[in-house]
Amino acid sequence: MAFTKQLPEWHALGVEPPQSLKEGGWKAGVKPPADYFNWLQNKAFKAIEELQLKAGEVKTINGQLPDEKGNIKVNVDTSNLATKEELKAKYSKPLDGIPQSDLASDVQTSLSKADGSAKQTDLEALDKKVNEHSADYVLHPGVATTTNNSNAYAVTLDPAPTSYVNGMGLVLTINADSTGATTINVNGLGAKSIKKASGSDVTNLKNSGIYTLRYNALTGNFILQGEGGSGNAVASDLLSGKTASTDAGDIVGTMPNRGVFNLALGASVPAGYYSGGTAPKGVKTATGTVTINYSFSQGKSFLTVSNLGFVATTANFYDSNFYGSFSKGLDGIWRGVMCNTTLRELYTITVSNVSDGFSIVWSANSAGTLTFNAYG
Secondary structure (H helix, E strand, O other): OOOOOOOOOOOOOOOOOOHHHHHHOOOOOOOOOHHHHHHHHHHHHHHHHHHHHHHOOOOOEOOEOOOOOOOOOOOOOOOOEOOHHHHHHHHOOOOOOOOOHHHHHHHHHHHHOOOOOOEHHHHHHHHHHHHHHHOOOOOOOEEEEOEEEOOEEEEOOOOOOOOOOOOOEEEEEOOOOOOOOOEEEEOOOOEEEEEOOOOOEOOOOOOOOEEEEEEEOOOOEEEEOOOOOOOOOOHHHOEOOOEEEEOOEEEEOOEOEEEEEOOOOOOOOOOOEEEEEOOOOOOOEEEEEEEEEEEOOOOEEEEEEOOOOOOOOEEEEEOOOEEEEEEEOOOOOEEEEEEEOOOOEEEEEEEEEEOOEEEEEEOOOOOEEEEEEEEO
């Protein structure tokens, strides 16, 4: 608007006072020289005059003159301008995901025009960018809750993707536990396997669990991101106090730590973990009963003991009528006898090894069931 106050004209130049007076000012009882006052008045006049000249003065706008207060009214057609409320309602909160830098810049530019200077074309261009960004599931994952038919899961995204593209992301809330290898079908584009980074199948999705997947165009499946622990171990399989994550969740081990193996021969061995040690040495023993058989064609009696769990080197056997024993000498030859205590007969026996046991033959018609003790 125009300046309305008259300039305080003062053309007498006067004399500029010294710097000491400018800094120290007038003192009490000093009479200021007229030339100093003229200099001050003239400088003030020239400064205000320069301000008005350089600031300019609007004479007319569209042919209209200022009123008595210097104001001019201007009529502007705002029919094609977006209002502040329209912009804020649509763009004050971006859609899912974080906007790209150019999108964020466009939003800020449009909001900065909330005084009414944004045009309809600004809104349309911005709307297009928002829609394009919303449909880009590589830049930001699609978020959805699944439905399922057994281990085949499905989701529907909006806006709908037209194809699977490399890097496409999904953030899924699973609606039911899986029981085997799983697949995901997005907007009916086709079921794709869900794999671990190692290439193995994902089989342990949990109800209400949230999982992030990324599509791998090279392998044609979705890869589980940041997978946790998996496996079928139970607490008794893990050393006491140790922890692990499995398909069933976190477990704490209960297997006792027995330390170094140091048990006596024949002692009961409790279950648990042993860090090493030496098995005790000693004689292996076995006892049982065996029936004497007779071969008429050979005219010999025989008995066989097997499945002892070791190779016997010494044994004895007996009942109320018989007693016998054998052993293997240092020369590797078996020696032994069989005695019929009722008939007072002594028989030489022939011994041979069989699977984890021994076989004995002697020339006599003998019968009975003998008790035996074998040592190895």
